[in-house]
Amino acid sequence: MDVYTATDFQKKQSAILKNILKRRQPVEVIVDTVKTNGSSDSVVIFPKDDYQNLIALKSQLVQQATTDIQTMVLHTDPATLTNSNEIELWLNED
Structure with a gap:
């Protein structure tokens, strides 16, 4: 650059x-x-079209993250996530 x-x-x-x-x-x-x-x-x-592509990608990534978080929350028993170490391990799982 x-x-x-x-x-x-x-x-x-x-x-x-x-x-x-x-x-x-x-x-x-x-x-x-x-x-x-x-x-x-x-x-x-x-260039402006590169900027627009970045904005669109950001929007897609935010939407995907939101969907992933909603899915995890809906499929997780809240009682099992009380230990902060367990929460950290769970968040770092792929």
Whole structure:
């Protein structure tokens, strides 16, 4: 992934945006490099249809997780899940 400073991005904005669409590759723009924990504040820019695909995938995953949790709850005897160790083991089962 190409990385730009905010200043470089601003100077080359039009070309960078066209290149994102042409290459179908995201870019990172570093907004603020001065942070106490050594990281930087940055944004990632990518094509709109990639964003829409990510949103759709997120929605599917949330729905699947909700369905899985509902199924587990409906098929589990609540009396058997009182020990926190048992709960942890149960949650980690595949």
